[in-house]
Amino acid sequence: MDHDRLDRARAAVADAALDALLVGPGPDLRYLTGYHAPALERLTLLVVPVAQDPWLLVPALEGARARASGADRIAELIEWDETDDPIALVADRLPGAGALAVSDRLWSVFTLALQSALPGARFHSGSIVLRPLRRIKSADEIDALAAAADAIDRVHADVPELLSPGRTETEIGRDLTERIGETHDEVNFVIVGSGPNGASPHHETGSRVLQAGDAVVVDIGGMLAGYCSDATRNYVLGSPPPGYGALHGVLEQAHRAAVEAVRPGVRAGDVDEAARSVIRDAGYGAAFIHRTGHGIGVEEHEEPWIVAGNDQVIEAGMAFSIEPGIYLPERYGARIEDIVVATDDGVRILNQRPRTLTICA
Amino acid sequence: MDHDRLDRARAAVADAALDALLVGPGPDLRYLTGYHAPALERLTLLVVPVAQDPWLLVPALEGARARASGADRIAELIEWDETDDPIALVADRLPGAGALAVSDRLWSVFTLALQSALPGARFHSGSIVLRPLRRIKSADEIDALAAAADAIDRVHADVPELLSPGRTETEIGRDLTERIGETHDEVNFVIVGSGPNGASPHHETGSRVLQAGDAVVVDIGGMLAGYCSDATRNYVLGSPPPGYGALHGVLEQAHRAAVEAVRPGVRAGDVDEAARSVIRDAGYGAAFIHRTGHGIGVEEHEEPWIVAGNDQVIEAGMAFSIEPGIYLPERYGARIEDIVVATDDGVRILNQRPRTLTICA
Numbered sequence: 001m002d003h004d005r006l007d008r009a010r011a012a013v014a015d016a017a018l019d020a021l022l023v024g025p026g027p028d029l030r031y032l033t034g035y036h037a038p039a040l041e042r043l044t045l046l047v048v049p050v051a052q053d054p055w056l057l058v059p060a061l062e063g064a065r066a067r068a069s070g071a072d073r074i075a076e077l078i079e080w081d082e083t084d085d086p087i088a089l090v091a092d093r094l095p096g097a098g099a100l101a102v103s104d105r106l107w108s109v110f111t112l113a114l115q116s117a118l119p120g121a122r123f124h125s126g127s128i129v130l131r132p133l134r135r136i137k138s139a140d141e142i143d144a145l146a147a148a149a150d151a152i153d154r155v156h157a158d159v160p161e162l163l164s165p166g167r168t169e170t171e172i173g174r175d176l177t178e179r180i181g182e183t184h185d186e187v188n189f190v191i192v193g194s195g196p197n198g199a200s201p202h203h204e205t206g207s208r209v210l211q212a213g214d215a216v217v218v219d220i221g222g223m224l225a226g227y228c229s230d231a232t233r234n235y236v237l238g239s240p241p242p243g244y245g246a247l248h249g250v251l252e253q254a255h256r257a258a259v260e261a262v263r264p265g266v267r268a269g270d271v272d273e274a275a276r277s278v279i280r281d282a283g284y285g286a287a288f289i290h291r292t293g294h295g296i297g298v299e300e301h302e303e304p305w306i307v308a309g310n311d312q313v314i315e316a317g318m319a320f321s322i323e324p325g326i327y328l329p330e331r332y333g334a335r336i337e338d339i340v341v342a343t344d345d346g347v348r349i350l351n352q353r354p355r356t357l358t359i360c361a
Numbered sequence: 362m363d364h365d366r367l368d369r370a371r372a373a374v375a376d377a378a379l380d381a382l383l384v385g386p387g388p389d390l391r392y393l394t395g396y397h398a399p400a401l402e403r404l405t406l407l408v409v410p411v412a413q414d415p416w417l418l419v420p421a422l423e424g425a426r427a428r429a430s431g432a433d434r435i436a437e438l439i440e441w442d443e444t445d446d447p448i449a450l451v452a453d454r455l456p457g458a459g460a461l462a463v464s465d466r467l468w469s470v471f472t473l474a475l476q477s478a479l480p481g482a483r484f485h486s487g488s489i490v491l492r493p494l495r496r497i498k499s500a501d502e503i504d505a506l507a508a509a510a511d512a513i514d515r516v517h518a519d520v521p522e523l524l525s526p527g528r529t530e531t532e533i534g535r536d537l538t539e540r541i542g543e544t545h546d547e548v549n550f551v552i553v554g555s556g557p558n559g560a561s562p563h564h565e566t567g568s569r570v571l572q573a574g575d576a577v578v579v580d581i582g583g584m585l586a587g588y589c590s591d592a593t594r595n596y597v598l599g600s601p602p603p604g605y606g607a608l609h610g611v612l613e614q615a616h617r618a619a620v621e622a623v624r625p626g627v628r629a630g631d632v633d634e635a636a637r638s639v640i641r642d643a644g645y646g647a648a649f650i651h652r653t654g655h656g657i658g659v660e661e662h663e664e665p666w667i668v669a670g671n672d673q674v675i676e677a678g679m680a681f682s683i684e685p686g687i688y689l690p691e692r693y694g695a696r697i698e699d700i701v702v703a704t705d706d707g708v709r710i711l712n713q714r715p716r717t718l719t720i721c722a
Contacts, residue, residue: 024469038563041662061651064561082652083669108385108472109465112486125473174542181535200425202399290422291443301402308444 005032005133006074010048012129019097019121020049021129022090022114024106027299028130030226035071037062043086043110046075049094057086091117101126127303135295135303136317142341142348144227145296145319149339149350151183152229155220156353160360163235165212169194173205176220184222184229188300191219191232198234198333201290201325212238215332221300228300230321231351232337235358247284247326248334248357254278254324255336255355258292258306262322262340262347268310275324276308284326293321296339318342319350366393366494367435371409373490380458380482381410382490383451383475385467388660389491391587396432398423404447404471407436410455418447452478462487488664496656496664497678503702503709505588506657506680510700510711512544513590516581517714521721524596526573530555534566537581545583545590549661552580552593559595559694562651562686573599576693582661589661591682592712593698596719608645608687609695609718615639615685616697616716619653619667623683623701623708629671636685637669645687654682657700679703680711 009032013021023029023046025037033056037044042059044066054075058066063079066072080086087110094100097118102111103126115123137145155176162175169192180187193203194210198217210216219232234248254275261274272292279288293306296319304312306320323337338351370393374382384390384407386398394417398405403420405427415436419427424440427433441447448471455461458479463472464487476484498506516537523536530553541548554564555571559578571577580593595609615636622635633653640649654667657680665673667681684698699712 061562065563082650102469102473104468104470106469107465108463108467108469108484109486109488111469111472112463112484123469123473125470127470201422202426289443 006048006054008133009129010050010054012133013048013101014050016101016129018050018099018101018124018129020047020094021101021103021126022047022106023103023126024110026103026105027302028103028105028126028134031130031134031298033069033071033074034226035066035069037066039105039107043080045086045090045110047090047093052093055093057089059086087113087117090114094118097121099124101129103130131303134297136315137297137319137341138317141227141297142317142319144225145339145341146350148184148222148224148227148229149231150352151224152180152220152222152231153351153353154183155179156218156231156233159218159233159235160358163210163216163237163360165210165237168207168209169197169205170207172210176218180220180222184224186223188221188223188228188230189219191217193217193333195332196330199327199329199331201327201333201335210237213241215241215244215334217333217335219335219337226298228296228298230296230300230337230339231353232323232335233353233355233358234334234336235360237360240357240359241332244332244334245357247328250279250282250284251324251326251334251336252355255322255338258322258324259338259340259347259349262314262342263345264314264316264342266314268304268306268312268314269308271306271314271322272308272310275322279324279326287326287328288324289327290325293323295320314342316342316344367409367415369494370490371411371415373494374409374462375411377462377489379411379460379462379485379490381408381455382462382464382487383408383467384464384487385471387464387466388663389464389466389487389495392491392495392659394430394432394435395587396427396430398427400466400468406447406451406471408451408454413454416454418450420447448474448478451475455479458482460485462490464491492664495658497676498658498680498702499678502588502658503678503680505586506700506702507711509545509583509585509588509590510592511713512585513541513581513583513592514712514714515544516540517579517592517594520579520594520596521719524571524577524598524721526571526598528571530558530566530569530571533571537579541581541583545585547584549582549584549589549591550580552578554578554580554694556693557691560688560690560692562688562694562696571598574602576602576605576695578694578696580696580698587659589657589659591657591661591698591700592714593684593696594714594716594719595695595697596721598721601718601720602693605693605695606718608689611640611643611645612685612687612695612697613716616683616699619683619685620699620701620708620710623675623703624706625675625677625703627675629665629667629673629675630669632667632675632683633669633671636683640685640687648687648689649685650688651686654684656681675703677703677705
């Protein structure tokens with residue numbers, strides 16, 4: 001764990017004229033402390049005040065897990081018992097707080113209770129503090145993302161042997177889950193969209209049986225040493241269905257155009273437009289129904305958002321997906337996705353698998 | 362899906378003098394609509410207004426999944442595009458709202474944005490509306506919980522053959538995950554606490570290698586047809602460690618006492634005390650570090666909380682765990698857990714596996 005993160009967060013809390021940052025379970029907590037806390041009905045909350053050292057409130061039941069994460073070495077661990085009121089504990093330690101920020105994923109049941117217990121405080125989004133920290137990756141973080149990308153590339157290398165007519169998406173998904181588990185610390189998601197299911201970008205897996213001639217979108221990701229992987233490739237069983245080869249060629253071009261658009265100083269929306277214009281010019285504009293990409297780090301989806309109209313300026317150290325897709329309902333879909341990092345003078349692509357359509361025998 | 366639930370929720374919204382209930386991804390949404398929406402940075406929100414029919418706002422990208430759940434048959438589906446502002450869409454449709462309730466798990470980033478966009482509204486916890494509905498189970502819900510309990514009992518029946526000296530908790534956990542997957546629709550959690558790891562109630566699995574003479578706490582759960590299972594049993598590899606047999610005997614007594622205390626009209630805190638007093642009298646009071654149980658349904662942990670001091674009165678149809686535990690740090694732990702349902706005149710235990718210590722050869 002990079003202990004400086006908590007110091008930098010505290011400085012950012014002061015700069016934003018806040019009294020404290022309150023961080024519940026989720027990627028912000030993991031980023032700041034290394035503690036991968038479960039989101040429970042029992043409150044876990046890291047408090048980063050300007051005027052005190054940081055402290056981490058955990059249910060006594062979770063004390064062992066919190067200590068095992070090492071979080072107690074960078075924040076005072078305060079355990080609350082089953083019959084304590086954790087909200088009152090927080091409020092008592094923040095008397096007179098006027099401006100607080102809460103992490104984006106804190107559940108409303110806690111947000112509303114904190115608002116009631118601290119009626120004098122204004123509540124702000126924690127991302128005003130954490131977003132600028134999290135969206136620029138350090139060299140260590142980029143190494144971790146590259147290692148995760150390499151791990152998911154190795155899983156994609158195994159995909160062709162798993163795809164065969166007669167198998168269901170669910171069976172293939174189970175095998176992929178196992179292989180991600182072998183190469184990563186955690187499995188984040190597995191999408192196997194065969195035939196028409198490929199036209200639903202967030203289809204996971206289902207009972208559909210693969211057939212010869214199917215196009216199959218495989219989008220998989222896991223977590224390795226606290227950082228996420230995320231990569232999509234397209235496969236066909238035997239001969240591609242009519243039109244699919246041409247569509248895939250357009251997508252390869254769009255992907256390349258977006259990657260080549262990445263460098264410090266361009267806007268996120270420009271990167272989106274680089275992919276989108278290729279797809280639009282080829283006549284598939286209406287079939288590219290999502291943004292071109294999302295940031296990635298301790299979280300699968302985080303800033304920056306590579307979406308039309310986003311004026312966010314790309315800076316060196318930003319890591320994000322480039323994943324244009326084309327979806328033809330009831331027929332098939334395709335998406336090519338790599339993780340890239342903006343460098344001082346351009347871009348580094350972390351995923352190395354060929355982006356061409358893979359024909360499975 | 363029981364379509365009446367949405368009608369009953371709407372009536373409860375009116376009774377509570379609210380203008381609308383706003384429900385994000387999570388168990389409340391699943392309970393009301395059957396839609397198991399992913400919690401994403403893109404807003405999904407069910408709105409149950411008093412003055413309009415219910416509507417479900419989803420990112421366009423999730424439209425197919427939302428429709429596949431059938432949620433569009435009970436609420437108008439409104440899809441927002443990548444460049445729309447979903448918060449503004451909600452605010453525009455709730456002009457002049459004065460009192461709103463939001464589901465407990467809605468992320469703060471959405472809660473705070475809704476508060477900003479609807480400055481005239483007071484925000485309340487959605488549980489004031491949903492808690493009374495969700496905590497009394499219908500006959501169908503009890504059937505579903507019983508089916509889930511039966512499924513997890515079948516996994517516990519397989520545990521002895523998985524435990525053997527030389528295997529790691531992680532390996533055993535992987536096997537259990539697979540068996541839960543075979544008997545349920547989803548795996549919720551797997552705890553294999555061997556030896557001293559058993560003394561940390563929420564330990565999941567780790568690299569520890571099982572040894573002859575280990576006590577092992579196995580606490581597992583999944584979801585079947587939308588309802589959760591959760592059951593804990595204790596196993597030993599060969600001869601129990603010194604003192605473990607006696608400790609387990611106390612726990613069996615405590616478990617029985619709590620189950621026998623369950624009937625309509627008693628308070629949740631009384632059920633807790635029934636287990637706790639047995640453990641306290643045996644000299645292990647300080648080692649029972651958690652509440653006696655939690656409600657269960659579409660969510661693993663929900664109301665009622667079987668915890669000291671809780672004056673909640675038990676009613677027929679409430680379903681919850683009874684799970685006293687005794688934890689001796691650095692030595693071992695034990696917990697016995699079943700799901701029970703309060704009936705008109707007593708209690709029904711849904712799990713059927715023997716509660717005695719299982720000796721694995």
